[in-house]
Amino acid sequence: MNFDPRYSGRNFTSVGTRPIRPDGVDKVTGRARYGADFNMAGQLVGRVLRSPHAHATIRKIDTSKAEKLPGVKAVITAADLPDLTDGDAAMYDILDNCMARTKALYDGHAVAAVAAVDARTARQALKLIVVDYEVLPHVTDVDEAMKHHAPLINDAIFTEGLEEKPVKPSNVTKRSQFGHGDVHQGFGHADFVVERSFKTEQTHQGYIEPHACVASVSSDGTADLWVCTQGHFVYRQHCAQLLGMEASKLRVTSSEIGGGFGGKTHVWAEPVALALSRKAGRPVKLVMTRDEVFRASGPTSATSIDIRIGARKDGTITAAEATLRYSCGPYAGSWAEIGAMTAFACYKLDNVKTVGYEVLVNRPKTAAYRAPSAPMAAFAVESAVDELAKEIGMDPVEFRIRNAAQEGTRSSYGPVYGPIGIGPTLEAARSHPHMKAPLGPNQGRGMACGFWFNFGGQTCTDLNIGMDGSVSLAVGTVDVGGSRASLSLVAAEELGIAYEHVKAIVADTSSLGYNDMTDGSRGTFSSSMATISAARNAIKILRERAAQMWDISVDDVVWEKGHAVARGEKHGNLGKLSLKEIAAASGKTGGPIAGHSELVADGAGVSFATHICDIEVDPETGATRVIRYTVVQDAGKAVHPTYVEGQYQGGAAQGIGWALNEEYIYGKDGRLQNPGFLDYRIPVCSDLPMIDTQILEIPNPNHPYGVRGVGETSIVPPLAAIANAVSNAAGVRMTHIPMSPPRILAAIEAERGG
């Protein structure tokens, strides 16, 4: 089946409209089933015992008392999850993170788990488990962890990517480098150079729904898992591998998802729930508390970044350099590497060099958070870019336009760009009314740009046409942001039928081929490509069936607006056959009609955005208020514009929280002090203005409709845009995120010399 994914520049009937979401009614009435809403007869309650220490050797775990407590049906430790990873280091880290094996590596690290008849018994049982810890020195700060005297988290780690092989172990797992040209020479041509260091604190995705699952392992070795996840196929693979099962014996069904943002791309509780169920012989439901979600799921990195940028008087950047240190938690990652790739991606640079260091700390394992690693790098770069524009005496938008990457630019991370949206978003921002809105006292305006790669990946869909002509679409990418509506629009568009006749579902892992998870802004991009392909395959069959019904050659049948049409003079007297009519006759023309598609969705178009915001700062308290916020972003093609706007607004809202108040606060004892929404301050509704959006559509040449991913880029510019606005309002450059009131007030006082 030759599928041509190239952009075709067609006119749209369904795509680009804004129908009501198909999952809306169930969600607002409470009927929708989220992770914790699945239940089974005989189900037990699973609870996890977690380390109170940031770093400790586990000498011994005595579970005997807990096992004897009436109502306890299973107690497990790492011994119940034997190492089956067979030298796969990444899988071993996942296993160790699910259940600590020899050392507890952070406050909240799982060390044992119980399954009991009710929550009260399970909680009591946890108190009866005796863990003998030898507490070790710990380190939670990314800069401290890099120092030579820092406590070593894993003495088997030697820094990769150094020119000389290191002789001593280190908390730095990897050094990576990107760029081209000669920065030394470039800085020699600069009239102005800005050099600054920045820090960002660790944040959590803050999804409202905690991790939740029900695991049921049968005595025949097969199992079912109902779970809230961004990728049930990946969960199946990981769980099957960790438990020593064949993937096909484990059926994973994804629930509705109350937010993921990258945080539900990893297994934590699921292998534990399966191991408990296997041992107890009964289904086990495991729901993490909010405290557990903060302490023991996967927040983003804390970072420390140095930036140096030089430019000529005319505003041309001559050289740009960044050193980025990202915390990974206690396991190796590639977070700084992604930061180093994205840092200068918006700009056309002759001389650029970025270096990333992956740093181990005694904090939970870093996981993806919406355009992972990019917002911090953008914060540092875009702050320095703003400062440089100011030094040169140029308008910050003009300065960015002058240096913006274009089609044909070699990106700072390597590839040469195709058609891209950075220039157009900047120009749209320049002429946006927001730029001319008057500012009041103590108010400042800031703007910043952001980039994200976007991903494609393995995808498949089934499109089944019912006897009544209605269409069911089974996809394998979890719907985290409205993709069932968008994919229904795409199926309707391709088939030429009404949106109302298409119903999309997310199929379980036994009903559909493998799909990568919904991450990298790939859900709508890749599943729409597979849907178009599946629809085209179905159309081919529809044409064949029409040809059969007419008894003419299929070559004389074309598909137009939901109908088979006979072409050619000799067929001029044949009326059109609708999809419904062909479907109704399918029992007599060869059986059910369906279209399938299995593909790797290549060519996810890169995405750019420019944000503008106005912030008011109370100079006496450091309090901030977001007055106005505008997002301009390239969507390629907005399939369902309301969802696209929602993605833009959501990313901005999360970025606002990150920029102003959200942070993991660790005590000297290495324990997390704010594992709850009271003191981990995500914005509440009244903290945010209406976030204005502008969708640009610069078609992605590698997608039939020109679609680009839109989910992640919107969180990249806010940290910087807000920092620039606060800096302008307060009259002092802010270099530490979050810009909480105490930090802002201290900066203002320091500037005053107070």
Added chain:
Amino acid sequence: MRYIRPLSIEDAVGQLAGSAGTAAILAGGSDLLVRMKGGFVEPDLIVDIKSIAGLSEIRETAEGFSIGAAVPCAVLGESAALKKAWPGVVEAAKLIGSKQVQGRCTITGNLCNASPAADSVPALVAAGARASIVGPGGRRTIAVASVPTGPGKTSLAKGEIIEAILLDKRAPRSGDAYLRFIPRTEMDIAVVSAGVNLTLDEHGVIKAARVALGAAAPTVLLVEEAAEALIGRKLDEAALERLAKVCFGACRPIDDKRGTIEFRRKVAGVLARRAATSAYARAGGK
């Protein structure tokens, strides 16, 4: 765990006094239920006081107001007379938690929870409010400021219940105000706060003042020196500066996840100044 819902205060006191293990009083539950769900407390006995006659009423008496221990904060805002007399107390009560929380929580509960950051407490202390307590030994009335003795600790003896908070009848030309600092707009805990209560003479000179600071020490602080800085003056810039300075100095805050010592001291002064300005205007001062 045993849950009871007594109909008389005497019965409630008797049950509490006679209980063997840990006991907790339940009014709105906005502290207790959260702490129970979090696994921080597991009381053996819960005494729900919402069915006790009179405890859900605000009464206006010859002496002033009596606010029953089970009156939700939202109801305070619906009492026009109370709002007119003690706007600072009402605005403090209406800052606790969120709209939904205010439908349940009470100022008596806020007081007995004994958090240094309780919103209604500095306003009540500035207002000179008293707590009417019923216990095995009968009734007694003490200053609200004497109830909390440290974070999470009160001076109430076993079996004692606060049945009402008492506020005086208002003297003419009086006004009060409460302000707190939070990093967000709502749903938050005071980083530091200030309550100011003023009475003016007919020339706009302050003749009585009470200034209280919250989240600035282990318990609410009544800052006598701050009142002295205001009494006998109009609220001019010099008086405000002096007030801010005194409040800055009076704080004994801590560094914690919500703010630094330095930040709390500075902002205490700023809030005291702003609250004084508001209270002065409410008292009719110009």
